[in-house]
Amino acid sequence: METNLQGQRERLMREGYVIVRNIIPPDELGRLRQSVDTIIDKAPPSSRVAVTEWVDKQTANAVEFYFDDRTLGFTRRLMDAPDVAPQGMWVLCQSGTGWHRDIHPIDMAPLDGLQEDIRLNGPPYLQWNLPLYDDSYLHVIPGSHLRRNNEAESKKERRMGVVPLPGAITVDMKAGDGLVYINGILHSATPNGDVKRRTLHFGYQSFGAKGFSHFFLPATIGVDFVEHLSPRAAEQCHHFEELHAKRHDDIAFTLRAILEKDANAFTEGLDRIHRSEHARMTTLVVLSKITYMIRKYKASDAAENTDSPCIQRMADRFTSDELDRLWKRFAVLDRKLQSDTEQYEPLFQSVPMKYFFYDMPQDFGVDDFIASWN
Template structure:
């Protein structure tokens, strides 16, 4: 399946027909339903005292089944679909990269009872990632390094998008709408009409909406892919799967995921070398690593901001009062997900607590400048919508200024 990367950059999404080959649709439906039934057993076992018998399955507005937790060799086709040329291959084309990997493999399901519409949103948080305009321009002037997919196994029109909104902040009219009617159709929004097996691949910074989480049967494959070796360092640069799950996969599939994990480890080696260059105040080594991590010359400072967030997480995990917490509390301490937390903890082991503190201090000027933007632009840090108001990268502070700030 051939696609035009420019179409994704222009519109923020591409609708593709028959992403699931028609001859495979019934088999995949059956396979995914097996995963759902397995996950329902787990959710029932994990239910809290006040939960209904089915636990999360009965309470969630959109239950999500993550493949890696329940797939095995008998249901490997669900995982292998994520490696298909129509999914992984298309993603690699769109990201203009020699390598790409699944980051997220999930199935979005209809709830037991009607929950109505969700809220309009962008799948980003500029406060915890990078200012919105920087993230957007890094994609527009280079290439996307992360794409998401929705692929329904039954006809679906729940998903809405605001075309081209990935290229700009919210307008005043959009912010006013989100503040007062955030669960209603927004001017400029459009429903995505998909037949069973069709797909939409999109830039997740775009405004989008789940318009109706009703009890009508819904099974939508939800995938994320990141690039390796493309023009930019990905905003989503971690996996929501653990390599141990591949022990239950056929050999060829296992080897593919082992390769993805090796690519991640190689990237971590580059980042570690960059951080050690910062500790040593070796500007040339840092510049070299940055050019490897983010070959595109434009907007490399966005990559530096992403790295600053990794330094913050590493420093937090090295603190003794955090290191001794239970797992869930350690996950919360760095505002990550239980499925990707192991990657951050593994990376933190590359540094001592003293090195992590010194690294954090090397980034201090950048942190202060971003905090100034936060204080200036965001009225309420608790508001998901207000956090999108952090749009501007620090003014007059580029990579060379960052190096000089050490």
Template sequence: MENRIWLGTLCLWENSEQKWASAPVPPMALCRVGSMSTFRSHYTTTTYNRVLMMQLNHGRFMEDGFLILPGFISTEELHELRLGFDVLVQRTQDQSRKDRTPDQPIGGRWQADAQPRVKVDDVVTEETAYVVEYYLGKPLDVSTELLRAERVGLGALGLMVSAVWDRGATDWHRDYCSNTLAPLGGVQRDLAVNDSPYVQWNIALYDDDLFWVVPGSHKNPDSEEMRRQLLMDNRLELPDSFQVSLKAGDAIVYAAYILHWGSPYTSRMRRVIHMGYYDFDKISSFGHQPHYNMDLAFTRNLSAETRAYFEQQVAWTIECRDLYERIFRTALERDGDAFAKQLAEAHPEESCRLVSVAHICRMAEKIQKLCGSQADQLSPEQRGAAEGGHSEELWSDFKRRFTPSEADELGRRFAVMSARMKGDRDRSDAYYTELHRKLSGSNEDGVPNFDTRSLRTHYHEMPKDFTIEDLVSSW
């Protein structure tokens, strides 16, 4: 049984059998999180098992874009979580073999992937229910503190696992796409005013040094030097990048917008708990919500208290969609005053409110494509691109909310902003296509794919000299 004690930005976990006050707290314990070796050296293993201490420095998190939390999982927790996740890994591997297609190796997708993952809600059993409950314990508490939020949702229940054979480095990327959401530059300016809408976690069950980040990149666009490197080779170490070396039980929590890299993916034992938490009261977090499972069948194996959390999250999700619908209805009715009122509810901070309009515009584009009169003519590839990671359940919901003609009209209501963002992206793509040609010394007409993870934020600026009033006047 644990009791949490909050002292400003400092969080102490008190074990009921050993009071935290009995262990001296050295001054260096308040050092900047990120220097794990310095932090760790002031504690013996025994002390660390009974005093789990970390600095939840919101200012440092917003400055660097991440915090490293040494000893986040106690020795006892580590043993239990390893056992539980091993069961879930085995169940996932078994299912992968059953679902194998003729073009896949004998182990199916699991064996083919460079970084196999366990989707916990697909394979959880009654005996492993405590694994799900871990996601709703300390990680949720810390995320709530860092997000400064009241309603925090769990975006995914995942585990990253070692590849079957050595696969090399992955690509540098941000978990964000300017091509399908608001341009990154606007989101970063909003971040400085309204805090992060979403945080992600890596929690190591075994020593892990695969993850790299570029400190501060969550709030800054890529430098021109970085853009050029990503354009030519997105699998090399970037300037000012930092390798995150986690010991078993350590964790890193980071802003999703941060530039990060996995290098290299090998067959060495890897078990990293991976999940995200988002603030339901920030409309800019909606891009991450599709990772949430609205089908609560998996909760039948969970405790009543845990089921209640997921049921509450479904209710919050519906409220979020209701807000979108109210905003869209005001646009359909050409009611600029009501539109402004609903928008203020979604984004109270006025200075960056156009960022939320850009998010809403992107959603209107998708609703027109997937719910409008031409939706049935989309190819599977076109539909997949339009869905942008959101589940079919979301679009079925919006189809119930809007008729095909209303969906078409929504696209027209936001067409002027869509055109501005498309023009900006086209100019950005043209510039970097020409730069790629010059850097590669090639006269061929090859065009870089600006929808790939490394290049999808090269276009990043909000439309210039464009206001909410300009959008409303176009109605």
């Protein structure tokens, strides 16, 4: 399957996706289908089901598959990352979405910054679709992961459905094939109607690679369900939690350095979370979004946010007063991320707002950020 890893990497960077054929042999496919159906039958009816919420001893293979060398290991090698952890372990039962990028600029960096980071440091997150039954619902526009919307695309809206767009292709997959993709790519999925869909939908965050996450404090998969898994799989889940815990410590260290206006400690923290010298502003924007979210969490009724344990735990590391002061350190950067007028671009996961969808701050780097504290 990996005779040409370098070729697959190049293809991923150029096209935004790679297809790996025949990952699952027929007998294993049968067992996976059975476990996945058992899980779907247990869960309330839904278009997508998180396997970790319903797994038991009999269906453990449907969770352990996401920790397999063919999925997790291959993704780690494709990203050239020391470590990866799963983020999202779902089964898609229904299909149907118009064109979009999985990007929400309210709490992510502008698209130019995300793409610069991917181009220079590699993708910090890769997503998979792996159908257990033949699946030709998904469409992508190759190459759109590294550019802005073109003229034709900027005239479409997600609600229009899978309308024709120049260069779009159908991703034709047979049961047991896998698609690995950069989910900022323009993609859409036609409705499956009454046809049974059981497509594994999952992703992996890199740890210790060149860049940092594009998301603020995503929920970890946790360890609540590991009693049902093999000892090795349970151990893997604990390892994923450790990766997140270390990252959270590094984020808190960096934010505290900013709070204390300690430029040396800040540089050390930034080096830890974002090893590369390139696209550091992209990560600074993520830090600004983390600060915004934990401050907002602290100021709100905590009960509203119980579904965000990582935000809650990060907020617990700072007092309200510290978060107010920390947010002031981001004031100049946050201002530069916004326009005076409402902004809008279609095919993002966003309504109109003042934050730029595309543009990173001009003539403003890490040193300017440090200078802006005073």
